[in-house]
Amino acid sequence: MHNSYLPKLAKVKKIVLQTPDTKLFTFEFIDKNDRDNFSFVHGQFVMLGILGEGEAAFDICSSTLKPKIFDLAIRKVGNLTEKIHKLKVNDRVTVRGPFGNGLPLEKFKDKDLLLIGGGCGFITMRSFVLDYLTGKLNLGHLNIFYGCLNEKNLLFQKEFKTWRKKVNLDITLDKPSPGWSGQKGVVTSLFNDRQDFTDTIALIVGPPVMYKFVIEELQKRKMKDADIYLSLERRMYCGIGVCQHCAIGPYYVCKDGPVFSWEQIKDIPGAV
Amino acid sequence: MNNKLLHQFIEYLCQQNIVFAPQKIDGELAIDRVLDPKKVELTSDLPLHSFKKILVPPSEALFYYQKNQLVPKVESPYQVIFGLTVVDLKALTFLDQVFAQDPYFQKRMAKTLIIGHSLVPKEKTQFFMEKFKEDMLEHLKFDVFLAVQGNKYIVYTGSEDGQRLLDDFGYKKYEHIEYVGPIREAGPDEQMTKIRGKFYDDPKIWQDLGSRCIECGKCTLVCPTCFCFDIFDQPCLEVGCGQRCRAWTTCFYTDFSEVAGQEIEGKKPKFLKNTEERIRFWYEHKFVRCPDQFSLPGCVGCGRCTKVCPVGIDIKENLQRILKGKVK
Numbered sequence: 001m002h003n004s005y006l007p008k009l010a011k012v013k014k015i016v017l018q019t020p021d022t023k024l025f026t027f028e029f030i031d032k033n034d035r036d037n038f039s040f041v042h043g044q045f046v047m048l049g050i051l052g053e054g055e056a057a058f059d060i061c062s063s064t065l066k067p068k069i070f071d072l073a074i075r076k077v078g079n080l081t082e083k084i085h086k087l088k089v090n091d092r093v094t095v096r097g098p099f100g101n102g103l104p105l106e107k108f109k110d111k112d113l114l115l116i117g118g119g120c121g122f123i124t125m126r127s128f129v130l131d132y133l134t135g136k137l138n139l140g141h142l143n144i145f146y147g148c149l150n151e152k153n154l155l156f157q158k159e160f161k162t163w164r165k166k167v168n169l170d171i172t173l174d175k176p177s178p179g180w181s182g183q184k185g186v187v188t189s190l191f192n193d194r195q196d197f198t199d200t201i202a203l204i205v206g207p208p209v210m211y212k213f214v215i216e217e218l219q220k221r222k223m224k225d226a227d228i229y230l231s232l233e234r235r236m237y238c239g240i241g242v243c244q245h246c247a248i249g250p251y252y253v254c255k256d257g258p259v260f261s262w263e264q265i266k267d268i269p270g271a272v
Numbered sequence: 273m274n275n276k277l278l279h280q281f282i283e284y285l286c287q288q289n290i291v292f293a294p295q296k297i298d299g300e301l302a303i304d305r306v307l308d309p310k311k312v313e314l315t316s317d318l319p320l321h322s323f324k325k326i327l328v329p330p331s332e333a334l335f336y337y338q339k340n341q342l343v344p345k346v347e348s349p350y351q352v353i354f355g356l357t358v359v360d361l362k363a364l365t366f367l368d369q370v371f372a373q374d375p376y377f378q379k380r381m382a383k384t385l386i387i388g389h390s391l392v393p394k395e396k397t398q399f400f401m402e403k404f405k406e407d408m409l410e411h412l413k414f415d416v417f418l419a420v421q422g423n424k425y426i427v428y429t430g431s432e433d434g435q436r437l438l439d440d441f442g443y444k445k446y447e448h449i450e451y452v453g454p455i456r457e458a459g460p461d462e463q464m465t466k467i468r469g470k471f472y473d474d475p476k477i478w479q480d481l482g483s484r485c486i487e488c489g490k491c492t493l494v495c496p497t498c499f500c501f502d503i504f505d506q507p508c509l510e511v512g513c514g515q516r517c518r519a520w521t522t523c524f525y526t527d528f529s530e531v532a533g534q535e536i537e538g539k540k541p542k543f544l545k546n547t548e549e550r551i552r553f554w555y556e557h558k559f560v561r562c563p564d565q566f567s568l569p570g571c572v573g574c575g576r577c578t579k580v581c582p583v584g585i586d587i588k589e590n591l592q593r594i595l596k597g598k599v600k
């Protein structure tokens with residue numbers, strides 16, 4: 001019987017400082033079999049741990065086409081992430097997963113994809129972008145709305161130039177420095193006069209407070225609830241729908257999610 | 273099997289194995305390790321704590337670690353749990369579904385002989401509990417089952433291990449019942465389906481319960497089907513060594529749904545924000561998620577939660593209220 005609780009050992013291969021409190025880590029499994037057997041889809045997550053400190057869930061943010069190594073962008077916000085930030089190259093970690101359903105991209109052939117990310121939620125978008133840039137995703141246009149606090153907190157900034165060759169990336173800053181010439185305000189301010197979302201699928205990832213307002217904007221523009229997807233955050237332990245921590249109504253965020261359509265969860269009390 | 277032979281059987285079990293069974297301990301009925309076979313009770317009364325603590329331990333190691341290497345867990349010993357009522361056998365059968373893919377639970381089950389009996393608790397909770405009928409046996413997990421008839425016992429086996437045990441003991445007059453899974457041919461429990469259908473009709477139920485419940489979590493401890501857990505690392509004194517554990521928790525604790533992030537009014541962000549949401553979550557698990565996932569109710573009607581509740585919350589009343597639907 002497969003033991004889902006037994007992690008694989010991996011090592012830190014690379015660390016790139018992204019913002020004052022977020023680092024982009026590249027991990028590689030120690031064992032060759034683990035490297036060969038690892039694959040994931042957009043929106044899935046792993047349980048990353050340090051022996052002696054415990055585990056937590058993180059969305060994978062690298063290309064699904066290069067699964068032998070994988071990236072996690074981790075913000076220092078709690079006990080475990082503080083320890084993770086102290087890791088150095090070649091340090092050991094434990095990895096379980098990938099877990100969750102991801103976004104069923106194969107269902108959206110030739111449709112446009114609108115990714116709406118707020119704060120840390122933007123991390124999840126990177127694996128979509130990296131794969132889209134290779135031209136191997138059967139999608140129409142890829143548009144991204146990114147709401148961030150200020151210039152210093154912008155994630156993946158150095159990659160934007162490459163991204164923008166194929167991807168339409170709109171950024172708004174809530175509290176920019178005086179020199180900022182771009183959009184100001186929360187992420188919904190990027191909707192402005194954009195009206196046309198026909199043949200578009202939206203994925204929203206961000207802090208809980210963001211969902212309601214973004215969904216309203218999309219609905220105003222006649223987007224169907226079944227075309228609006230959300231990736232939800234919850235406390236997680238097992239990753240396989242047993243421990244109950246991440247449950248919402250009849251679903252488990254770790255197993256049935258983390259990506260849900262709004263259609264699926266709109267009537268569940270406490271879902272967003 | 274008569275009483276005399278039954279006592280010989282219990283003594284025989286205790287000679288060979290670690291046996292857990294209901295006994296009076298300090299005047300209270302409890303399932304515990306049997307040290308004196310004469311103290312074992314075959315009774316319709318339910319011990320406050322069920323067998324759960326034996327098969328789903330309050331805390332257990334998932335693996336050990338030593339200087340960045342994972343060390344597998346030591347295997348659990350052979351054991352016998354004697355004297356489970358049909359109600360608790362139902363709970364065990366339910367947990368066997370929940371942990372169907374769980375190597376820790378299944379390894380422990382494989383090394384545990386389950387011996388049940390047909391006495392049904394006197395208290396009627398009206399929900400999910402019924403008198404013993406022979407045809408329910410094929411839907412229960414057990415190795416040996418004793419159907420009480422007057423002062424005699426009709427003996428059934430539910431597994432090869434059970435058959436072997438009785439053969440070795442020298443008792444031949446048993447009937448074998450093949451386990452066919454937890455759900456009857458007629459389909460899932462009708463009461464369960466009705467409660468599921470009406471669960472969200474009257475939100476006032478949760479407001480009322482939220483104002484009464486004091487979130488002590490006692491109901492989750494004594495519930496034979498509550499199983500939710502945390503996973504955490506427990507370092508030992510030697511540097512770089514320790515174990516990754518899983519341990520019971522309760523969804524009534526405020527940290528159950530807490531996540532990392534900026535504190536709001538001195539509190540960490542959480543998704544179950546108040547007592548109302550937390551008690552609804554508990555009922556939701558038993559009467560929404562379990563039915564959806566396993567076609568089984570997450571409740572066997574034992575009434576233990578009602579018995580221990582310090583503020584008198586009665587599960588029977590609440591289920592009746594859900595069934596009544598929204599009162600205008």
